[in-house]
Amino acid sequence: MITYRAPLEDIRFLLHRVFDYEGRVASLPGYEDASGEIVDAVLEEAERFAVNELLPLNASGDAEGCVFENGVVRTPEGFKEAYRAFSEAGWCGLSCDPDYGGQGLPHTLQFLINEMICSTNLSFGMYPGLSHGAYNALALHGSKTQKNHYLPQLVAGTWSGTMCLTEPHCGTDLGLIRTRAEPDGVGPDGETLYKITGTKIFISAGEHDLTDNIVHLVLAKLPDAPPGVRGISMFLVPKILVTDDGSLGERNAAVCGSIEQKMGIKASSTCVMNFDAARGTLVGAPHKGMRYMFTMMNEARLAVGLQGLGIAETAYQSAAAYAKERRQGRALKGAAEPDKAADPIIVHPDVRKNLLTMRALNEGTRALAVWTAINLDVSTRHPDAATRQECDDLISLLTPIIKAFMTDHGFTAANLGVQIFGGHGFIRETGMEQLVRDARITQLYEGAYGIQGLDLVGRKLPQHAGRLLRRFFHPVAAFIEANMAEPGMQDYMLPLAKAFAKLQQASVWIAQEGMRDPNQGAAAASNYLRLFALVILAYLWARMAEVALAVPEDQRDDFHKAKLATARFYMTYLLPEANSLFTTITAGAGPLMDPPAEWF
């Protein structure tokens, strides 16, 4: 009952009509070959792979799960073949450096393809997703030898990567980690060798049967480490040691102790990893591990946001198809199809409200994802440093919002999908409840909602005296001024302007109150993040409406008319939440912090 096609029409609308992909990305140095036409062709190819290879394995992978036996993890049937086809087609290295065998295509394309992978098989996507994080960290911080030995294999997909952070007693608070690294001689290039000892948990792709080797990036403490997060270093610890010529040597003492039984993403192995004096090398400088980790983490947070959208898109398409097919009851103003025993349930206002909620947030967050991805490409490649910085600021600001809001939306949309299926949605064979179970993890890993709220309010807002905030506020203010009086735009501009004013007020309140008492900012953080997201989406919906309205009315096709209708729904049904959020933001920390812990 799962229905999915890649939203290519929406993607092309965003790339070519709303965000000027050609002008902003294809013109960047190094992306000369990534023309709009090439990008469109690659997206179609990606859709074929996702729909034909990944989607058919999604339900079976969930039913079968990963199996742990004698220290080895077996992925579900078909995963090995699909992974081989995936890596051989070059998808692992899509946006990677051509020097290491990558295709050097823009992040924008990577983001859009990630969405398709998550729409069709979130569990599968975890394996190349983790490799990509390891690639990023090594590409930026690795030594020449580390890069030469590991990057080509990660790009080719013959080896995969992990991030080994969490320990049983610490996930969010990495300052508490106990894994230690001790110097153990000198390597052929004069680099210090280390022995790593400790236990890591929740390691996605920590062990599996898809690749010849697994590259663990492990956070650990050196003997002379200062306490807390300032004393964390990053180590490269391969599953199988790599010889001086880059070939595979003996097995390292980095072994999987068990895998977790989870609510969802059951085809993705989640491992307990035991490092027992495992041999490794330092990545970058000592005690800088947290900083490098954030290199991986920031892009991972954006990727996890896309996981939310991916699932939400499948939930929407499946629910919309079902609502047009399932017949129960009659339209309230008289039978829509009197010759049939009942009308399709899409005649009911509440079913439509649920569908439009999913759709308005899917298309809104996809616009946010594309906007961010384009900024990411510009921030990496633009010749002008100030332009790069400007884009980087904006991405820093948007990252916690994308992670938290888009994963919340993914989970909510999956549940709305189940709701439209009614009791049938609760039955495993329709596939809808799997979306709920799979989506649930995205709200937890890479920093839960509360952590993203604190990042936004405690770090991003005050950073550079509010400069990051202005990277969003200024263009929005300019857009409002330019379009407020435009004919046809009032339906979108007036709600945007009002909500934007609330966001500005809330930002001032938090800045002032948070200075007086940090709990004031922290108490408001998660509601502020949600308010921020709603205003971002209002801005992007208004921009999409502007583009659709630019098409003369008699030439507007269903796609453009639906855009305008969905924009209107967003403004009237979803954006009003901004008012309640504002009220709770300014309620202050008192009601939360006054009760002593023992009352709970």
Place this chain on the structure above:
Amino acid sequence: MITYRAPLEDIRFLLHRVFDYEGRVASLPGYEDASGEIVDAVLEEAERFAVNELLPLNASGDAEGCVFENGVVRTPEGFKEAYRAFSEAGWCGLSCDPDYGGQGLPHTLQFLINEMICSTNLSFGMYPGLSHGAYNALALHGSKTQKNHYLPQLVAGTWSGTMCLTEPHCGTDLGLIRTRAEPDGVGPDGETLYKITGTKIFISAGEHDLTDNIVHLVLAKLPDAPPGVRGISMFLVPKILVTDDGSLGERNAAVCGSIEQKMGIKASSTCVMNFDAARGTLVGAPHKGMRYMFTMMNEARLAVGLQGLGIAETAYQSAAAYAKERRQGRALKGAAEPDKAADPIIVHPDVRKNLLTMRALNEGTRALAVWTAINLDVSTRHPDAATRQECDDLISLLTPIIKAFMTDHGFTAANLGVQIFGGHGFIRETGMEQLVRDARITQLYEGAYGIQGLDLVGRKLPQHAGRLLRRFFHPVAAFIEANMAEPGMQDYMLPLAKAFAKLQQASVWIAQEGMRDPNQGAAAASNYLRLFALVILAYLWARMAEVALAVPEDQRDDFHKAKLATARFYMTYLLPEANSLFTTITAGAGPLMDPPAEWF
């Protein structure tokens, strides 16, 4: 990691201090023996059973699930023994008629015990829950023979019951059912016998190994049935035929074809039931099946609302215990426990916000449940017809709200619980994710949210020219007038009065607009239901605050202080949603209904 004790202190506060159980219930004819002391003692006994017998089987029942083999369903290990102990202790017949072996105790007690059962083992609770529905339908509409043969066994728990409504092509729209009943001779008491043929799906407790017989109440159509819901009759179809003296005879052709693989409540069997000319008798009059079904359904909807609360309570207690134990990070204003490596996460405002959200809605909806249950007892037993009617009106109004809002809360609370556990909440062994999967069904069966919204707006609001609505509006208006100026009450009364005014406005809007266009009412329905629920809870929180404030300040213990703190949290953090809901209610059906179906 699941933590649960029955909330006895809160229950006693509600029964004896807020809602005057002794004065309103224990004084009713037939309840003379159900004094406050007796009730308290029974509740303590129920807690022991729930905690010692049901809770230990919850996770294992989920892992094992029900097994279908050769037409027989095997419940998970331990369920048989627990069920035997449950029925032998008399819990099946707690509120049933003593004439049939019941204990004749008030509904109020039944409600509170149901909450405990759902807190500790929702799947288990399905079996006696369904029996209770069948008991109600037969007690009200069954013939003398039907009552004599079946009620004592249902009360004793030796036989169980089902509701056979849904068919593959119809769940919500029962007018479409195809199961047919044909007359087939005359029974010993002159009653017509029938042969029932058809397939029913999603039949909870349709087949299992807990009882000697299963009593199916089956909706089917007689040969002369008018079309649609006016042509539905109810039949009693036992799994094993009952002889004239009430003993078990031969096997009936009512057999389980398969059981569903589900997201949750895996220890509750969900059956496809095949009736192949199965023998049955008519319940009540021909073509009145829908009306009788609602006898079961209305109480079932209240019971399902309690399922939401039951799960939410376990989620809260487990999350609160974890938040006081799990150490990550530091309090923002300086370490709370500097001698430890980190502070417990309950120091963080956002963790507290999540906990208080669960708690404020748990205690608020428990107050709603007790208030409703007391009204149910009065509506059944009060000597004065006008008083009975008044209570019945209020229950009719509250039923869709309780079903929809409390199950939504149950699911949300279960998810907040997972969120507080972080990644550990996604792992099966903590037990938190099971709460989410189990809670999900409560939002679907017995009428999904959208159906409850339509019931509220389309039936309950206009009924008797708004009389039902006034049963709530008048006491609230009187309470506001009486308490608005009371010292200390302003924190609660002002928000209540504002939200109540919004609800009144919204009610007028729906009444007026809905008359003009039924889609206007239907478009607003689910948001209106939620607004209504928030106002009800504001009213009940204000009443609880009033009671707590009546305790002199120097004598207020932690329980009373926590009540006032939670009331304040509800008013400042949760009630403000009422404003946004009001805005969307008055947005009208246009944005939902204008897009043609093919745009979706």
